[in-house]
Amino acid sequence: MNKKAILIILTALAVVLPFFTGAYVLSIFISIFVFLSLSLSWDMMLRTGQLSFGTAGFFGIGAYASALAVANLGLNPILSIILGGLFSAIIAFALGFVVLRLREIYFAITTLALTHVFSVIIRNLSDITGGASGTILPNAIFNGDPKLIYWAILLITFMVIGISEMFKRTKIRFAINSIRNDETTAKSSGIDVFKYLLLVFVITSAIQGVIGAFYAQQFAFVNPESTFSLNFLLLPIAMALVGGIYTTSGPIIGALILGLISEYLKLLIPYGHLVVYGVIIVLVVLFLPEGIFKSVKKLFASKDNVGSDINAQS
């Protein structure tokens, strides 16, 4: 019950935040929510045992689909965000039939290579995409109103959290956990492994596309270099690792911690503040494979357990 109350208060705080702060703080949180959603989507794929390095790629094509639809077809920016998600989903669906045959290192490398292929294709279709210099939109979404932009990304983030929880609370959880644990057993238990992998791949790619589209509309700008930046891959990974993988709360906590730290570091070291992300990834992989947060929680939990065992015996 207590936990529920805290969640409600936090949610309410997140919703009313724009009434108490200025544009600078909002911009920090907008960026945190962008990376939080990407981080969750990456983690959701990882829960099937598949390490995707394609996050930046689907982010990028979603961004381009949305920006180009607004610039060339005059589509409503809000609808264009949905379009970005749809576009990424369709591409993921088509590629999934081939890519999802791959496992482990081969899946990871292929998704990374796809990211590069996407960006090369977009750079070279310069008639449509504006080539290397990109495309500038006349207007940011909501005319750049930070409050509305904040609420929009907050809504998207809530939806992503909802999807992540759906993955945790329905049949899907059993399927993807089985697949991660042992594919042969999963198949012998009646699980259509490919179907579930495709489902997760398409949904997570759609999320990445939506976030990319939102990002493009927020800054009214896409270009191959910055839109397909590997930061949209590395930062989400670091966040999930810090908070703890295979959970909904992990990427949320990780994004909040790292988002706020890096904002501070950006001021301290203008070039190279991302080194912190690299150090964190390395340290977590080496020492805390369960994530910083989970490990700390376990430390406390183990003390609690001792207590409850004694109670149970008496």
Added chain:
Amino acid sequence: MSLTKKQYIMLFLLALIILIIALWQPHALIYGIQRGSLYALIALPLALVLGILGVLNLAHGEFLTVGLYLSYMLYERFNLDPLLSIIPVVIILSLIGAGIYLLTIKHVLKDGHLNQLLLTFGVSLILIEIINIIWTSRPRNVFTSYSYSSMSIGNFSFGTYEFLYFFMAIAVLILLQLFLKKTRLGQATFAVGQNPRGAKIVGINVSYVYLFVFTLAVAILGLVGAVMLPRTAIFPAVGSPFSLKSFALAAMAGLGNMNGILIAGIGLGIGEAVIKSIPGAGGWADIVFFGVLIAVIIARSYREGN
């Protein structure tokens, strides 16, 4: 060097394609051989680490970057010619490589591949960002009198410096194979690559071999970095694309096939150069490696599936 029948056919096809391109696009051919040799030169150490340690090092390209910057630093501080800086660069980079190996990679050798990929990804980010902190992201150049030397045949002229890559690639290839076959340490390395557990039982110090192989791989990158510098504008991400390109070559050649890496490197190098030379289509050249990489991986998965 003993070649299989398949390799002979590959070589023959390559020679045929080269002949056609030589007549059609001589510039692309020369440029392709030069670039392709460089790709192979950089891919060889990646394949070595992948083959012996079983680790795909995503920080591979960044070690090259560090090598380039070390050479640049020696040039800028002490006015040391890049080619003369080979020895200090190789020594310093080897120490850095060995240090990073001992601190990080060594500890995930027994983990799953996912942890290894994440770890080396993290290492690559750290290296890039440290370079960013020290040298900022501004591109840098060195100037040497010899690097733009050229040669003419009739009215057809081309740069000669980059032929160094070709000769180096062949030299490194031969030396590596001699090392693996003729020296005790090399034979031990080969044994570890084939069967680490068996090697341990026979009394080979496996963890020493791993350290040695990783250091050797990084040392080769130092050599390549110093030689590349006169013809390369450097920036923090300059080496990054080489990690994936190297993996593409290693995947194409198949594990343990070092000759194949040179053949594949030159093949793709020429492919890139030919596309670059087509007016208006030059930008598509970057897709060659990634396209081939994806195609090879998927083709392999289908073959295994059946």
Added chain:
Amino acid sequence: MPSLETKNVVKKFGGLVATNDLSFSVDNGEILGIIGPNGAGKTTIINLIAGTLPVTSGKIIFSGEDVTNFAAHERNQKGISRTFQTVRPLDDLTAIENIMIGALFGQKMGLKDAREVAKEICKLIGFNNFDRSIDQLTVLELKKIELGRALASDPDLLFLDELMAGLNMEETYELIDVIRKLQKRDLAICVVEHIMKVVKELTSRVIVLDQGQIIAKGPYEEVSQQKNVIAAYLGEDE
């Protein structure tokens, strides 16, 4: 009509013949033993029939239907279930949740129904620690979870791959009782076993494999006297 019938099933790995020209059948309510020395191809047979591996040639008929080209999960949904030699339960699910997986996907049930089914199976196999986490379970309990998961997809044909390995006598007999109960429910059951006592106790018929070939068929008492069978086992020589 037999529950399972294989017709001239061949499996080759590259040039290596793993199973050659296998033809046998199992009826509902029957327990068939599959025995043979190490590397004879026993687990390969299970893999072929359950769909984990594709056959090189031959046919697999299940309940009168040719399932040779069906994927593993489809065969499970149709009613072919198996346990694995090395149990691989999901450690982030509780005991009963591990069993539920079979019902959720093998029978395409919802969470609620699957939990009910899993509870009933627990009763059948004598397992009570529903909500324990996997790492707190004994070897016997892990085996029961493995069996429970296989049963939860409501199979007509069940393969048990060395289910008794690693158990003591008392535990073995507990599981033998469970298997007898399953037999009464008219399941067709194939047991791969190393422990001959179990084979003797449970099966009405056995097939003996050696190097991928069936070298003998019949009741265990008869077959175990045959010269070629003894030779095959002696050849193993441990």
